[in-house]
Amino acid sequence: MMNEQTTEVCRNSIRNDQKRTCAFSLLESNLDLKRANDISLAATNLDNGAGIAFQMEESIPLDCELTGIVIIAGLFVSEEKPMWRLARCASSNLSRSLRRRCFYTAAIPGPCIVHKRGTDILHDPWFNKDTGFPLTERDRLGLRGLLPPRVISFEHQYDRFMESYRSLEKNTQGQPHGSVSLAKWRILNRLHDRNETLYYRVLIDNIKDFAPIIYTPTVGLVCQNYSGLFRRPRGMYFSAKDKGEMMSMIYNWPAHQVDMIVLTDGSRILGLGDLGVQGIGIPIGKLDIYVAAAGINPQRILPVMLDVGTNNQKLLEDPLYLGLRQPRLEGEEYLSIVDEFMEAVHTRWPKAIVQFEDFQMKWAFETLQRYRKRFCMFNDDIQGTAGVALAGVTGNMGAGSAGLGVLNMAIEALSRMSGNNEMAVKNKCYLLDKDGLITKERKNIDPAAAPFAKDLKDVEGLREGASPIEVVKKLKPHVLLGLSGVGGIFNEEVLKAMRESDSTKPAIFAMSNPTMNAECTAADAFKYAGPNIVFGSGSPFEDVDLGNGKVGHVNQANNMYLFPGIGLGTLLSGAHIITDGMLQAAAECLASYMTDEEIQKGILYPSIDSIRDITAEVGAAVLRAAVEEDLAEGHGDVGPRELKQMSKPETVAYVSRNMWFPVYSPLVHEK
């Protein structure tokens, strides 16, 4: 109904939060009103809305062949005024002929059906609006008297929360960093537990500030302390004790539809090792990023913990530990639990996408091979991390699931982009693990690492198990990539050796998480390796002041730039599997995002602030790849043929339009 220009204008004004100027910017935009079939009107409040409608009529050329006006009301309307009445009022100032051509669009959240009343609603974070329930709604839902009488607007609630967050920041200045971060996490978590709409709105608007709290690095600390911090459950827990029950358990989840699941077994949480059931913080954090970055509807997400025990002795002995107190299941016993879970999910929600997250390497690879052709799933650490490291890889530390995932995809992409054969590119990549350089002399080499093992005759001057410093000194690599999970292994000596790199702009990626597990800090990287390096880290660091007005730019080389788009693009394509082609498209989309000028300045990724825009592009790239591979079966009302007919910009617009955005919807009770 809306043409592309109008959609774009409205999207921009929403994104820029210019609520009250939305319709005006529409008028002031260069829209060719003569050609426009539909005009969108955002009514912000009664007076404004009516005024805008009136102005619009005046500005519509007499000879305009207007077929309709789309009234977008309710997006930012004051809560006291019911949406439809407002929309009608806004249009009532139009002449009768135009009024008859008004459409009331469903692009905004229409009324939301709720099957509960009274306090049950107040205690349900999906529907709760706290003091924001308008009086009419309080009557409709049996809430009158259960809340203080004054109705507080969404904007006011938002400001109130941000004020309390800022005062927490002020009042905790100088206190230990860990306890301040946990206090910040608690205040956000309380809001999450109480009012999801407000929570996701503050998260979206302040993603750069809040991502380090709900995601890496603080989420690592939260997982380490999860049993003590636990107040309310979130997500689902399937344990070894639930064998045989999962098919019925899955129906305990209250949502009818689930689009996105993040699943962990807690065996390798960031670089913190086996945290057992406490690893649930990671799926929760990843799904928060899905909602904030990809606009996945939070009512359709599901964080899942598969608790098959833990080998972490400290946790097994901790009286507070909330998981199964038994060693991890192994072999067929382990796989039978994962199989049962996957079957159960697929039975209830055949189209749900399952992201495997933070599985120890052996199971990460095994489960990926086992399920990727049968279910719509991917492993984020193996497949999602690669794109962020595609700037070029010639040296690699960490031969785990992430390191090997990066190498596999990077070699494929680099050989395609450079026109060289894969072998030539592979020859330039060196892989080290905890025992040093991996060569063909290595005993008990992991099958996944074997293809990258060097023949000693090809690496003159190096030996099996050569240390990082030996390798860096000998090879003078262009890129040094850390995915080891070991903090500080890019020490002063290694970083100084990078000064001798053959590249004028050597890249150093300390990608391990959380911050204390980063292979080096940003400050040390610039201090020892010199000001000309390009630096990336898995967890955020501040930019580094290099003196004389120069800044050492820090890039957050984290798979958060990719996984939300992989999930969203797959969902909207309706593909039933996720192929290498779709993942490659996501990676290449991100790789091509920055201009040469920005890259020259050492800026490899866009700011996290624009993560929603990046995700729309990545999502569109994934969707188009699915279409090209004839895998797109469509989503909702949009079938495969329509997807096929969409141009690239239309696909991006389609993806953007389908992103959920937090606003209070009018609630309607139904038994």
Ligand SMILES: NC(=O)C1=CN([C@@H]2O[C@H](COP(=O)(O)OP(=O)(O)OC[C@H]3O[C@@H](n4cnc5c(N)ncnc54)[C@H](O)[C@@H]3O)[C@@H](O)[C@H]2O)C=CC1
């Ligand atoms: N920035 C990002 O987007 C991502 C970061 N990661 C991080 O990467 C790290 C590793 O993850 P995975 O590969 O899944 O773990 P993993 O446990 O599968 O692999 C770790 C690898 O590092 C090697 N290693 C250990 N000590 C070493 C040392 N001193 N020198 C060289 N290598 C050493 C191990 O032998 C193993 O090959 C974690 O800290 C994780 O947080 C993982 C995925 C994405």
Ligand SMILES: CC(=O)C(=O)O
């Ligand atoms: C970022 C991420 O997925 C990890 O550190 O495991």
Ligand SMILES: [Mg+2]
């Ligand atoms: Mg991970």
